Amino acid sequence: AAERLAGKTVFITGASAGIGQATAKEYLDASNGHIKLILAARRLEKLQQIKDQVAKDYPTAQVHIGKLDVTAIDTIKPFLDKLPKEFQDIDILINNAGKALGTEKVGNIADKDIEGMFNTNVLGLIKVTQAVLPIFKKKNAGDVVNLASVAGREPYPGGSIYCATKHAVKAFTESLRMELVDTKIRVICVDPGNVETEFSMVRFRGDADKAKKVYENTKPLYAEDIGDFIVYATSRDQNTVIADTLIFSSNQA
Ligand code: NDP
DSSP states (O other): OHHHHTTOEEEEESTTSHHHHHHHHHHHHHTTTOOEEEEEESOHHHHHHHHHHHHHHOTTOEEEEEEOOTTOGGGHHHHHHTSOGGGOSOOEEEEOOOOOOOOOOGGGOOHHHHHHHIIIIIIIHHHHHHHHHHHHHHHTOEEEEEEOOGGGTSOOTTOHHHHHHHHHHHHHHHHHHHHTTTSSEEEEEEEEOOEESTHHHHHTTTOHHHHHHHHTTSOOEEHHHHHHHHHHHHTSOTTOOOOEEEEOOTTTO
């Protein structure tokens, strides 16, 4: 893996926490620090802490951090255009930014939550992909990794909008893979089950007790498990596409 990853540029959305942050760490480990990371999210201070830690732990790595709200779609292209020259040639895009907001039944879901989930999980992911694709097409190479979810395969009550967004991510991802079939651009969909991150705090609007209960009496996956898989999938021989993978912890399957 280290040889195939060496010198690559990886762009991760939602890199300030959870799976995005852990995926960055897995790339650093797998490449022995010979990697360039573009870490984007809304909380710049969190990204700065991550960058400072990487500088200590992996002095050979290059890290660019930038504030990017994927729902502010007019800012996506300028974000890429303003990347320092050495980060512009992106090799791997990890469309990770995403969220569930609330557990209300359909009749009670607020418009702002519907918009929040669709704009982040679907529209933002599509617009970031559209902005990066020309870079991949120009060199006929690159990996698009989209974080969907088990919720993109199995809907559940109280998760209607989140499940709808993740079904949309899966449909978009499959169409894109078909469109790019004759190219060397790989399109990879990852469907995690229960992963212990800030995800539940966001879903339960900061209610720590409710968030904690999600992981009680279970052995959830950790964000590193998903990061580890993403690194694996993107460091296969170019002819191998690990197209669509469901990842559960052993007691969720
Ligand atoms: P976290 O809540 O821990 O992290 C979410 C990340 O997304 C944060 O870095 C957050 O940073 C960022 N983010 C949120 N909104 C935006 C936005 N509008 N623009 C840019 N970045 C944003 O969640 P996870 O790490 O668990 O989730 C990552 C992905 O994995 C999501 O797509 C989620 O749906 C998916 N997933 C998670 C599962 C789980 O059980 N945890 C299961 C299946 C799928 P900031 O606030 O700084 O912007």
